Amino acid sequence: MNKRLLYLAGTIAVIAVILVAVQQARPAPPAETAEPTALDQGRSTQPKITWSLPSLDVTLSPGESTSRDLVFQSDQRLKKAIIEPVPELAPFLTVQPSTFATVPANTSQAVHLTFAISPNTKYGSYVGTIHLRVGTQTLPQTFKLSLNVWQTFSSPNSPISFKYPSLPANPTFGAKQK
Numbered sequence: 001m002n003k004r005l006l007y008l009a010g011t012i013a014v015i016a017v018i019l020v021a022v023q024q025a026r027p028a029p030p031a032e033t034a035e036p037t038a039l040d041q042g043r044s045t046q047p048k049i050t051w052s053l054p055s056l057d058v059t060l061s062p063g064e065s066t067s068r069d070l071v072f073q074s075d076q077r078l079k080k081a082i083i084e085p086v087p088e089l090a091p092f093l094t095v096q097p098s099t100f101a102t103v104p105a106n107t108s109q110a111v112h113l114t115f116a117i118s119p120n121t122k123y124g125s126y127v128g129t130i131h132l133r134v135g136t137q138t139l140p141q142t143f144k145l146s147l148n149v150w151q152t153f154s155s156p157n158s159p160i161s162f163k164y165p166s167l168p169a170n171p172t173f174g175a176k177q178k
Contacts, residue, residue, distance in 0.1 A: 045076075046137075046139060046140065047074045047075055047076040047078060047134075047139060048074070048075045048076075048141060049072055049073070049074050049132050049139050049141040050072065050073050050075075050141065051070065051071070051072050051141070051143045052070055052071035052072070052108075053070065053143075054144070055143070055144035055145065055146070056068060056070070056113075056143070056144070056145050056146070057145075057146045057148070058115055058145070058146070058147050058148070059147075059148040059149075059150055059163055060115060060117045060147070060148070060149060060150075060163075061117065061149065061150060061151060061152040061163055062117050062118065062119045062120065062121045062123075062149065063117065063118070063119040064117055065114065065115060065116040065117065066114075066115050067112060067113060067114045067115065068112075068113045068115075069110060069111070069112055069113070070110070070111050070112075070113055070130075070143065071108050071109065071110050071111075072108075072109055072111070072132070072143075073106060073107065073108055073109065074103050074105060074106075074132075075105060075106060076105050077102065077103065077104055077105045078100070078102065078103040078132075078134050079101070079102055079103075079134070080099075080100075080101065080134065080135065081099070081100040081102075081103050081132055081133070081134050082098060082099050082100075082132070082133045082134075083095050083097075083098055083099075083100075083111060083130060083131070083132050083133075084098060084130065084131065084133065085128060085129070085130050085145070086128035086129055086130075086131070087128075088126055088127070088128040089126055089128040089129075089130075089145060089147060091118075092115055092116060092117055092121070092126065092147055093113060093114070093115055093130075093145075093147075094113070094114040094116070095111050095112070095113055095130065096111065096112045096114070097111065098111075113130075115147065117149055121149050122149070123149050123150060123151060123165070123166035124148075124149055124166070125146060125147070125148050125149075126146075126147040126148075126149065127144075127145070127146045127147075128145060129142035129143055129144055129145060130142065130143040130145060131143070148163075148165070150163040150164055150165050150166070151163065151164055151165075151166055
């Protein structure tokens, strides 16, 4: 009986030693460290932003709204990034989310664009960009956006309606411009 107990205790001791050795030989998991960004390190290399679309053209009439989704990526990690339209587009456009605590490198980030045209908006084309800003630095790869505010033609007798640009007060069709 003592031999059995001794054998069992020896086997348990050997297994315990093997487990401890395996545990110590296993590499420790990497510590959660935030890699410094190019902007943190003071590098002159600016992050490169890529957008899911080359540009966007939206046509609405006063009183209408619509939305679109857009995706961007940065080739470097960014901290405290803000995405915003230029002032010419700001009255018509909301970007959600508009701030990012961190943008991991090479990771798609989705934003939702909501366009809303107030009923008293003047007809015309409003052209500008959406840009990404980190601190006081605006990154150079902007997203081009064209918003056309056009009139809508619809007939009460027909289900057809369409949008068209407004014409100048005194159109000169076929006349040579001076």
